[in-house]
Amino acid sequence: MADLRIKNLYKSYGEVKVLEGLNLEIASGEFWVLLGPSGCGKSTLLRIIAGLEDETAGEIFLDNQSITTLPPAKRGIAMVFQTYALYPHLSVRGNMSLVLKQAGHTKEEIERRVAESSRALELNDLLDRKPSELSGGQRQRVAIARAIVRNPKLFLFDEPLSNLDASLRGAVRIEIAQLHQRLSSTMVYVTHDQVEAMTLADKIVVMHDGDIQQVGSPRELYETPANLFVAGFIGSPPMNFLEIEKIDKSLAFLYSGETISVGKIAPKTHGKAKMGIRPNAWQLVSSDSKSADIVGEVLLEEYLGDATYVHIKLEDGSQVIVRENPNKNNKIGKKIGINILPDSIHLFDSVTGNRLNG
């Protein structure tokens, strides 16, 4: 149990800047997820926390003590890797006990701790197997057991589920969530998968190009994204964006001349903007209905069982996705009207990308 504080962290490889002045404060026992597309610097940040890479500038505190200059083994952390990184020549037991041997624990202590964590992850029957004799899910469980056996102050996960197939991914994800509930240790988890991030995290840090875009709970990120990047990144299928020419008297003017009421949520007047609407925040109505805010033409239907995603081409040529009741049937090529639920509109400035409504 420990809190992690990152102060003004910079990292560059020669001319290339990877992280630019990051600040984070993670309270003890929280589960934080670093989320972002590949190349956003999230893995680099994790490796710097672990001590596997040197920072260019900045400081890292764990439990109010600077660990910036400590070697990885002395930081009191444990890490789980995407590729499992099990020692191929050691048995499961050997993999788990190596770190304790290195730390100089007694034989009884090592045995007790290995037994404890192998029980926690149901590895008792596998203790004498080599990693090559295990399945992918079992290997990742061994890697997690190897991490908890040392009682770390901080757990680091580097895309631990990416190498598993879809069904196992769900199962191991639940195991990690239960692990966090049971140990209530501080955990930092890196992923590019928003489902993992949304389901596991207390707090999500959305990163892009070495910068933090937004920090918040999954609900905050989904309901009030701070900028265009977060809005487009969180949610599947992604948020739809409509170009707005101007906002005048709480009416947003589309380039096609149609207007949409933005209600009380937005500034009364504004220049160019983008309007974000999630696929489930509008409804299809008939094209000649009075309540239709905009009209378009059905391009494609994706039937998923519990919902249908209808792809619609608007008059200005842009495409949007509407989540629809799967029982309704919309013919391809049919003219259709869309009715926007005014409370679920997100507005962003076109130039800065920042959120306009509260």
Add this chain to the structure above:
Amino acid sequence: MAISRARRNLIAELGAHAFLLTFTIIALFPVILIIINSFKSKKAIFRDPLALPNSETFDLIGYTTVLTQGNFPLYFWNSLSVTLASLFLILLLGAMAAFALSEYKFPFNRLTGLYLALGIMIPIRLGTIGILKLMVATGLVNTHWALILVYTASGLPLSIFILSEFMRSVSADLKAAGRIDGLSEYAIFFKLVLPLVRPAMATVAVFSMIPIWNDLWFPLILAPAEETKTLTLGAQVFVGQFTNNWNAILAAMALAIIPVMILYIIFSRQLIKGLTAGAVK
């Protein structure tokens, strides 16, 4: 249709086997010739070199000459110790240099790697005179160390080149896991990385071993004394200016094959053994 395709496959397979068999025969012919003639009397060798030894022509005179005359057990030991010591140093130092080149970022890393690999293209024999002067100056002439040092130097470039390529492919996560678990850099090198590049080490060992074992040049120049003579140099006593003792030469050559064969079998087993399977996906 199906039948004719099967037949065509059969013909292709036969053709491939015929080709491979021809090649094998050509490659093995000199070796077999040496072995069968080493068991024959001198007259029989010249009367019918291709014939197998029979009750009339069978003669162990070559082997008795080799094992009684001169110091062949000693020569054997010399060759073996020089070869094994050189191999050990080539593999150890080569792997260490390769690890440094592939694992650590430092200025001129690439350039250093290129410089170390340059030796592959430059024959070490060009420097024989310089090497001899150096050995005289350091008093290493007529010692095993003269040979071991020269062979190590000539073997390192290829070893570093091959091993550093292989070490680059060892999972970075595995090394990171080792560091987090508190392993020293030496432990990471010896316990994690070396076992994973064992097949590459075996390849390097085989490539380096054979020229060292067969070399005549450096033993002749740097260590021709009786007590440091290697097998190839020792066998030269049977090569005269006017007559050659063919029985003894063939017997010595046949005996010289055995240790190389044994080492080769040991290393090739390692080549096949895939330790990495399942360690990382």
